[in-house]
Amino acid sequence: MSDIVEGLTAAFWLVISLDPELLEISLRSLQVTLTSLVIASAIALPFGTFLAIRRFRYRRLTISVLNALMGLPPVVVGLIVYILLSRSGPFGVLGLLFTPTAMVIAQVIIITPLIASITHQAMRELWAEYHDLLISLNTSQWQRIKTLIWDGRRNLLTASLAGFGRGIGEVGAIMIVGGNIDNATRVLTTAIALETGKGDFALALALGFVLIALAISVNIAIHSLSRTEREGRW
Amino acid sequence: MTNILPLNLKDVMVKRRGKRLIGPVSTKLGNTGITMILGPNGSGKTTLLKVMHGVERVSAGQVQWAVPDHEAQHHQSYVFQSPIMLRRSVIDNLRYPLQLHGTPKAEQEARVSEWARKIGLEDHLSVQATRLSGGEKQRLALGRALIRRPEVLFLDEPCANLDGASTRDIETLLLEAHAAGTRIVMTTHNIGQAKRLATDAIFLLHGEIWESGPSARFFDAPETPELQAFFRGDIIA
Numbered sequence: 001m002s003d004i005v006e007g008l009t010a011a012f013w014l015v016i017s018l019d020p021e022l023l024e025i026s027l028r029s030l031q032v033t034l035t036s037l038v039i040a041s042a043i044a045l046p047f048g049t050f051l052a053i054r055r056f057r058y059r060r061l062t063i064s065v066l067n068a069l070m071g072l073p074p075v076v077v078g079l080i081v082y083i084l085l086s087r088s089g090p091f092g093v094l095g096l097l098f099t100p101t102a103m104v105i106a107q108v109i110i111i112t113p114l115i116a117s118i119t120h121q122a123m124r125e126l127w128a129e130y131h132d133l134l135i136s137l138n139t140s141q142w143q144r145i146k147t148l149i150w151d152g153r154r155n156l157l158t159a160s161l162a163g164f165g166r167g168i169g170e171v172g173a174i175m176i177v178g179g180n181i182d183n184a185t186r187v188l189t190t191a192i193a194l195e196t197g198k199g200d201f202a203l204a205l206a207l208g209f210v211l212i213a214l215a216i217s218v219n220i221a222i223h224s225l226s227r228t229e230r231e232g233r234w
Numbered sequence: 235m236t237n238i239l240p241l242n243l244k245d246v247m248v249k250r251r252g253k254r255l256i257g258p259v260s261t262k263l264g265n266t267g268i269t270m271i272l273g274p275n276g277s278g279k280t281t282l283l284k285v286m287h288g289v290e291r292v293s294a295g296q297v298q299w300a301v302p303d304h305e306a307q308h309h310q311s312y313v314f315q316s317p318i319m320l321r322r323s324v325i326d327n328l329r330y331p332l333q334l335h336g337t338p339k340a341e342q343e344a345r346v347s348e349w350a351r352k353i354g355l356e357d358h359l360s361v362q363a364t365r366l367s368g369g370e371k372q373r374l375a376l377g378r379a380l381i382r383r384p385e386v387l388f389l390d391e392p393c394a395n396l397d398g399a400s401t402r403d404i405e406t407l408l409l410e411a412h413a414a415g416t417r418i419v420m421t422t423h424n425i426g427q428a429k430r431l432a433t434d435a436i437f438l439l440h441g442e443i444w445e446s447g448p449s450a451r452f453f454d455a456p457e458t459p460e461l462q463a464f465f466r467g468d469i470i471a
């Protein structure tokens with residue numbers, strides 16, 4: 001119990017004193033996860049919507065695979081990305097291993113299926129609701145996709161936030177491809193793993209609380225910017 | 235304005251999974267009037283309406299407008315039994331068909347405010363459409379259908395689940411639209427409503443047109459025993 005109190009106190013002082021190292025790894029955590037989130041959303045949101053309204057041959061198989069990929073083990077993704085990016089791998093010449101870019105690549109692979117799958121679920125319901133009307137109004141395929149994405153934007157936000165949640169707390173993959181290098185690829189989660197290993201529980205806990213606070217504030221910020229959950233608008 | 239009417243249905247048959255839903259049906263929709271489609275549940279009223287609107291696949295027979303189908307599509311609207319509200323404000327719901335059509339902004343605004351007034355929702359423009367009452371939703375659905383200035387308006391039991399006052403609002407709007415030259419085709423379970431509005435009527439039974447004709451003869455002197463029984467309030471199976 002005293003460990004937790006110590007951790008809280010340490011976290012408090014770290015934040016109050018604007019500890020430069022803490023600031024750096026927190027910002028890197030945000031940078032890596034938000035970059036992955038933007039890329040993954042740009043792929044997953046249109047793809048999930050497309051899956052909801054188009055009927056094609058291997059649709060069921062695609063959806064099953066997508067749902068299975070939601071549970072992709074990060075360590076395995078990290079390992080595969082590591083092999084691909086390592087000097088002897090096919091993309092070795094790019095020299096990306098142990099850089100934030102490698103971490104972004106791994107995270108995109110991890111969170112894209114999650115966002116696409118949630119998008120598909122939400123869009124399928126909306127499409128069932130709108131189907132008859134949009135057919136009757138003689139809409140084109142593109143008009144349908146635009147209408148669904150616009151009217152379902154709150155659901156899409158939820159999908160993206162789920163992706164953010166998975167990304168920000170992820171440690172297995174980015175530890176492998178990033179290498180937890182001080183001043184280069186160290187982020188909150190890898191730092192926590194390191195401090196725990198070293199036995200510095202107070203610092204590890206402090207970083208943990210900062211991570212949780214960060215996740216909560218990003219969620220609140222995005223919600224208030226997009227004005228969801230306001231009275232009368234859900 | 236091009237005239238898409240008359241509409242000719244010739245030996246139309248709709249089958250789903252080997253079961254006949256309607257057919258063979260042959261009828262003609264003339265240039266003016268309000269046509270009521272009556273019949274018990276499962277007689278194929280909605281299917282017939284959707285066939286006319288062109289959103290139901292036809293298994294056999296022909297549906298022929300005076301103009302090619304893709305052109306006719308732009309001049310008809312359909313109001314569903316349970317109104318489908320876009321998850322947007324009232325004003326955005328009204329504007330939606332005009333946006334699809336690429337109507338100029340200034341004209342959009344003018345027509346939206348005109349129709350908001352006609353359907354009595356001018357004080358609710360910024361309310362989410364999904365939060366309206368049942369009667370308001372149906373008025374909004376009707377306004378959204380009429381704002382495209384369709385030549386033909388299809389309605390599938392627009393007053394089911396509505397109370398007297400709401401039904402009267404809808405009927406007033408329909409009579410106004412009819413006076414302005416809109417051809418109306420609707421289904422209903424309410425015989426009183428059918429009598430109030432119809433210029434002619436169709437009685438569907440077992441997916442076939444059992445009896446049809448101008449409203450005076452149809453309601454006052456039905457020929458078939460089934461229609462007579464239907465008007466008496468007997469249950470027809």
